[in-house]
Amino acid sequence: MEAVDVAIRDDTIKLGQFIKLANLVDTGGAAKEAIAAGEVTVNGEADTRRGRTLRVGDVVTVGGASARVAASGSDDDDDFFDEATANDDFDPEKWRNM
Numbered sequence: 001m002e003a004v005d006v007a008i009r010d011d012t013i014k015l016g017q018f019i020k021l022a023n024l025v026d027t028g029g030a031a032k033e034a035i036a037a038g039e040v041t042v043n044g045e046a047d048t049r050r051g052r053t054l055r056v057g058d059v060v061t062v063g064g065a066s067a068r069v070a071a072s073g074s075d076d077d078d079d080f081f082d083e084a085t086a087n088d089d090f091d092p093e094k095w096r097n098m
Contacts, residue, residue: 002066003059003061003066003067003068004022004066004067004068005067005068005070006018006021006022006067006068006069006070007070007071007072008021008056008069008070008071008072009072011055011056012053012054012055013053013054013069014050014051014052014053014054015035015040015042015047015049015050015051015052015053015054015060016028016031016032016035016050016051018054018060018067018069019031019034019035019040019060019062019067022060022067024060024061024062024063024065024067025062031050032050034062034063035047035048035049035050036048036050039062039063040060040061040062041060041061041062042054042058042059042060043058043059044059044061054069055069056069056070056071057069
């Protein structure tokens with residue numbers, strides 16, 4: 001099966017985070033279990049380190065489904081919104097009543 005490209009925001013990502021981002025598993029708990037059980041391969045080799053650092057081009061496989069770490073294709077951080085660090089005057093009640 002051909003690996004699907006999954007773009008990441010930074011230059012690297014941890015294995016546990018990536019397999020969840022790529023929808024190779026449903027939850028973080030499932031990611032932890034799959035990695036610990038040796039069900040996850042990185043570039044064709046089993047890896048049991050959830051914190052392994054992946055870089056662009058690495059291919060991760062879980063249960064026959066594969067995903068390749070890809071660059072975001074944009075250096076423009078303006079498209080990224082982080083609700084936790086947002087500092088704006090957005091009022092959801094005002095928006096609902098428009």
